[in-house]
């Protein structure tokens with residue numbers, strides 16, 4: 413049984429804050445702060461450029477990729493770190509399309525995160541080969557998989573509603589129709605058990621600043637199934653993905669296996685923070701995390717519905733069909749969220765009208781859920797959100 417009181421002590425949560433936004437930006441792991449300070453002083457400061465070999469900087473994208481691999485069911489040597497998630501979506505989709513060259517349709521859904529759709533639109537346009545992006549409702553994805561589809565590109569957990577796709581079933585359908593499957597695990601990694609191997613995903617990508625607590629702008633990961641490792645062509649063919657970067661050849665040759673998905677110089681300071689953040693998962697059973705996350709989400713839904721009649725559930729009621737987040741709708745959702753944040757309950761707002769809350773058993777328990785409901789109910793029954801100061805939109809919501 414996972415000891416969540418141990419994991420809770422690993423994070424810095426400011427006093428007076430109930431943090432229900434770890435689905436968007438995980439809190440600071442105390443060890444990450446210490447690791448970065450040490451990295452700056454001893455590695456960058458003390459070793460200077462010798463750190464690339466001496467402190468293992470060069471291998472970090474691989475060694476940390478292997479740690480992420482353990483959390484997503486990927487074997488050693490199939491996950492590598494680098495760049496942002498949007499860029500990894502581009503890499504994965506471009507490589508997948510090349511592996512299925514006769515077909516022209518990329519199938520996705522309207523619950524996907526816009527950046528994934530934008531990246532697909534940009535890529536298809538620059539390919540200039542008549543590809544189309546077909547976007548259907550999440551419930552219609554299965555039926556829309558046919559023999560025109562080159563690549564099924566989905567995000568497992570819907571960023572707004574928390575609705576969970578069946579990765580294994582949909583990948584199976586895609587393969588039966590001759591398509592490849594690219595999965596975005598942004599809201600899954602660190603939130604629920606994932607097994608890219610059992611699901612037979614072709615490519616998977618994800619970020620590390622949400623449930624993995626790697627810090628703002630932490631680097632993303634990409635997984636390539638072993639069967640594609642030596643055939644997938646990296647479109648972002650940078651020097652660190654070359655077979656011999658320090659031979660400085662004029663022509664590109666892809667590196668062996670997952671190394672080819674590297675592009676340029678890795679963000680070493682950010683990787684140090686992430687490496688320390690991943691220590692929190694030692695001794696954590698993801699099945700325990702899942703069970704507790706469903707319990708916390710169910711409790712939140714039940715209490716909010718009992719006490720805040722004006723809020724409409726925007727997430728699946730069935731825990732098995734939901735990721736680790738819950739959202740409610742209200743026309744004044746933005747102001748309600750600002751009023752909550754002013755009282756120390758931090759979630760976020762997603763247009764047009766959703767207030768969203770992430771439940772992260774590593775550092776959130778029943779007491780926080782009940783505390784948040786108490787404040788939310790107070791704000792709703794007394795209309796405390798109805799103030800000009802809560803209606804001014806900031807750049808980041």
Ligand SMILES: *Cc1c(COP(=O)(O)O)cnc(C)c1O
Pocket residue numbers: 496497498499524525527528567571596598599619632
């Ligand atoms: C958070 C998220 C992103 C963000 O991409 P970045 O490049 O890291 O800004 C992309 N896709 C999905 C599905 C996300 O949830």
